[in-house]
């Protein structure tokens with residue numbers, strides 16, 4: 001009939017197309033009647049969306065790269081009053097010179113004091129050397145997101161299913177429907193009904209395809225395999241069958257998981273269909289099973305019912321369940337904390353250490369009263385902590401004129417530790433071998449150095465024990481000459497710290513016969529320093545017995561009992577976390593050998609991290625020399641299992657000196673996955689228990705697979721041992737070190753991982769560090785002060801192993817002992833009848849070097865002559 005009507009009706013030319021177009025509502029993709037073209041278009045847009053999603057998943061836009069937190073004050077430890085702290089150690093030697101001078105030498109004209117930081121184009125040459133390991137071909141996001149080829153081809157030819165079932169089920173459902181060959185656009189009006197019947201060949205091909213797909217989804221679709229065609233089937237029971245099948249499977253999986261979880265095993269079974277307890281969906285009376293078919297009794301719609309949930313909601317439920325399971329599993333706390341550490345570091349300000357009373361008094365003298373001060377004390381009395389606090393306060397005070405403060409130290413390493421430059425660099429004196437007039441001429445030719453001498457109001461010198469006495473005198477002379485000011489150091493306020501019992505000045509090979517000349521030996525020392533203060537509270541060692549042993553050693557007055565106690569420390573120590581003590585050596589060669597030997601023992605891929613150096617110094621040779629003083633090495637090679645030490649403060653728990661082991665190398669993206677599920681690195685968890693993404697991440701990390709080029713660089717994941725006995729994981733990323741001039745000019749800068757190999761360390765590099773585990777063989781010691789520096793790094797006897805302890809190796813320099821004894825004689829002087837007696841606690845410490853703060857403890861003003869005699873014998 002239709003054919004007849006069709007034949008009878010001959011539409012006017014051009015109308016056929018219009019009619020075809022009207023058949024599709026405007027929202028339909030096939031408005032021009034060309035279904036294939038429209039489907040193609042739709043597919044393309046879907047693919048591009050899939051590609052985009054793939055990309056955004058890979059690079060989480062919410063992720064912000066962690067950056068350095070500022071250096072700060074560290075170590076949360078209970079304040080401990082050492083055996084020395086009973087004395088009030090402040091001593092105010094006569095101070096009649098007014099140091100609150102202002103530079104009237106035209107310094108205010110110096111408007112160009114702030115030099116811009118200059119980066120030479122060659123500064124970043126090292127970029128090319130970075131071992132990025134990223135030469136792999138990138139699979140395009142669209143390729144990654146696209147389904148298997150054969151499936152996507154089928155999807156093109158298949159008509160849209162009206163039911164939003166999972167892809168494979170949808171495909172199965174469609175296979176009962178005759179396929180429309182869509183190779184050309186056919187409008188119904190022009191199609192012969194016979195065209196709708198598939199040709200015999202295509203029917204066979206279709207059946208084959210159907211068979212393939214059935215096999216492919218055999219697991220998911222076993223129970224919904226198409227039954228012999230019914231005469232008439234409404235689409236909804238089919239959809240229900242599949243949805244219920246999914247629900248049944250979900251329930252079975254949930255029950256299986258619950259049975260593995262002992263904590264949940266007592267929970268009763270709940271039907272996913274009717275929500276009643278005591279039976280599963282397969283036994284549900286409301287859904288009778290007939291073999292692989294299901295008879296569906298319509299049940300009133302209830303949103304809360306599980307079968308009304310969409311496939312994505314079911315997935316969501318599954319995910320929640322899995323997450324719960326994972327959360328209940330015991331995981332390494334350190335790993336759980338890892339990402340928080342990683343992400344918080346950026347904003348986390350280190351909790352400042354609250355200064356002790358004696359530290360505060362020094363701070364006050366320097367910052368508020370602008371006095372020239374030398375503060376000293378045994379190892380661990382917080383000299384560095386105090387110095388950093390002083391610098392911070394002075395920077396606040398001179399916030400508008402930062403170049404008024406010159407931060408320097410005797411060595412490059414010490415200078416780096418406080419963010420300054422060497423004394424030589426500051427002075428612009430090169431090696432400083434010439435006499436003062438020659439050096440002054442040299443400086444006058446150097447505009448920058450000249451400006452520094454004119455502008456500086458406060459000169460900070462750290463690790464004074466390594467400053468040569470002659471150099472001190474020369475600098476003093478230069479300052480007077482350059483500033484045309486006859487006062488000591490040309491009126492510059494000095495803030496000096498260090499412990500002369502520690503490492504002495506580097507020997508002057510041109511002047512060997514002279515021997516070591518300390519800064520306190522300098523002629524101008526007494527006139528330049530107006531307050532000498534001894535810090536007495538030891539913070540590093542909490543055990544007073546150990547602190548006392550170290551102090552005896554420092555003074556070179558070691559008792560037999562102490563010798564015995566040190567000899568008892570020769571036992572080998574085995575630590576539970578398999579982290580070895582750091583062995584200290586006097587020479588760099590011994591350190592390099594020891595670390596290289598241990599590295600060779602490790603199997604596995606080696607990762608090299610080369611520093612990125614820059615700065616205003618364009619001469620790479622000079623810059624390298626400057627940077628070679630830094631703790632951060634030019635190149636660090638790491639392997640899984642390498643023992644490393646953190647060389648920057650990260651937060652209260654992860655500090656400069658923290659010891660750790662490299663446990664893996666990973667990108668930031670993989671690190672986030674690791675944070676979500678630390679099981680990916682747990683050998684005890686079988687691979688099958690991880691979901692697909694986690695499996696991939698585990699495989700790529702364990703097999704040291706190169707990351708995809710756009711997924712970022714791999715960094716070491718280090719498990720640090722924390723003082724409280726726990727461990728913490730940190731993905732260690734580069735930090736910056738700078739050599740900065742007082743005017744803010746960054747002479748040299750290094751960006752490198754804040755790590756060094758830590759099986760062995762030089763005593764020189766260890767100076768200033770606090771170490772939980774130390775090992776030392778005293779046979780190797782050759783210099784005075786070396787043994788004291790090495791042993792006093794340890795925080796406790798439990799973490800110290802000493803081999804071959806000999807009294808003769810524990811040498812204090814006689815002149816240093818003399819100097820400190822002369823300071824001690826101040827106390828004797830204080831017992832002069834004219835003077836009010838010392839407080840009792842100070843008297844009890846007559847045997848120790850002690851410098852009393854006359855202003856504070858006596859409330860008595862000495863006349864200048866009397867005090868000078870007292871202080872310097």
Ligand SMILES: Nc1ncnc2c1ncn2[C@@H]1O[C@H](COP(=O)(O)OP(=O)(O)OP(=O)(O)O)[C@@H](O)[C@H]1O
Pocket residue numbers: 074075076077078079353354355356359377378379380381382383384385386499539540767768769770792
């Ligand atoms: N006021 C304080 N409160 C708590 N801890 C402190 C305080 N001052 C210093 N410390 C801690 O004591 C330890 C030693 O401090 P620091 O390195 O400043 O001592 P030092 O005198 O410079 O030692 P060294 O002479 O060996 O370099 C550090 O761990 C530091 O955090």
